Amino acid sequence: MEKVKDRLWLWGQKNHHLHYHLPGESKIEPVQAARYLGTPNILIVRYGDWPPLPYEPLAESLRELKQVVWSIAGAGGATINGQESDLKEVLALAQSFPNITGAIMDDFFEEGKARWTREQVRGYRQTLHSFSPKINLWCVLYLDRDLRDDIKAYLDEFDIITLWTWRARNLKALEKNFHQAVALAPRKRFVLGCYMWDYGDDQPLPLSEMETQCELGLRWLRSGLIEGLIFLASCLCDLHLPTVAFAREWVSQVGEKRLTD
Numbered sequence: 001m002e003k004v005k006d007r008l009w010l011w012g013q014k015n016h017h018l019h020y021h022l023p024g025e026s027k028i029e030p031v032q033a034a035r036y037l038g039t040p041n042i043l044i045v046r047y048g049d050w051p052p053l054p055y056e057p058l059a060e061s062l063r064e065l066k067q068v069v070w071s072i073a074g075a076g077g078a079t080i081n082g083q084e085s086d087l088k089e090v091l092a093l094a095q096s097f098p099n100i101t102g103a104i105m106d107d108f109f110e111e112g113k114a115r116w117t118r119e120q121v122r123g124y125r126q127t128l129h130s131f132s133p134k135i136n137l138w139c140v141l142y143l144d145r146d147l148r149d150d151i152k153a154y155l156d157e158f159d160i161i162t163l164w165t166w167r168a169r170n171l172k173a174l175e176k177n178f179h180q181a182v183a184l185a186p187r188k189r190f191v192l193g194c195y196m197w198d199y200g201d202d203q204p205l206p207l208s209e210m211e212t213q214c215e216l217g218l219r220w221l222r223s224g225l226i227e228g229l230i231f232l233a234s235c236l237c238d239l240h241l242p243t244v245a246f247a248r249e250w251v252s253q254v255g256e257k258r259l260t261d
Helices: 028-038 055-061 087-094 117-132 151-155 168-184 208-223 242-254
Strands: 008-012 042-044 068-075 098-106 136-142 160-164 189-196 228-232
Touching: 028 042, 028 055, 028 242, 042 168, 042 189, 068 087, 087 098, 087 117, 087 208, 098 117, 117 136, 117 151, 136 151, 136 189, 151 168, 160 168, 168 189, 168 208, 189 208
Parallel strands: 008 042, 008 228, 042 068, 068 098, 098 136, 136 160, 160 189, 189 228
Antiparallel strands: none
């Protein structure tokens, strides 16, 4: 019987201390952060010059994890040396690491406009599925920035859509925005993204909002509306944040429970 923790993910990233007014510089590695939080799945997403090539040492450190999703376009659409995507590198990695089950395009939309064409995205998805039907193409959708009718055609090209609220003050509309996203892409699979820091306003995330994300996420997960929850990010897990402590305790409390009663 599948457990709640089987559907929990950690967003793996580094170097956030250079921005967003974080209370210190993180030293923790992604796999250590996953162990600490208790999440068996991870996303590795390019942020600036991280992760460095070659990818194999980092991927090797993640072998113990159940599933790994690797970015073919990272923060701000970043890729290696500005190339169109990192699809080639990720496919090469997947040949040696069978726990790679997806590729993600971060920050796909910028002010509601797509950074890539539908034809490009369709090509990425077809290439991934030709390599292995189990490798899904993921994207990032901001519920408080991107919800426009004209993005529907782009969402159709992805397998899994991750849903995020960039500014903590907008989490009050999380339920309404969530259902609006589902209406835009009614046949797609969704994963709820849960920030543990208010990146939109460069400040700590209120603990009440962390609780809200987890409570709604668990309800939607158990009802089948979403397929999982992602906690962002690994580089917060050694900064002694109350939201991280809450997430860790929450995972320990609900993770071993059955996904469905």
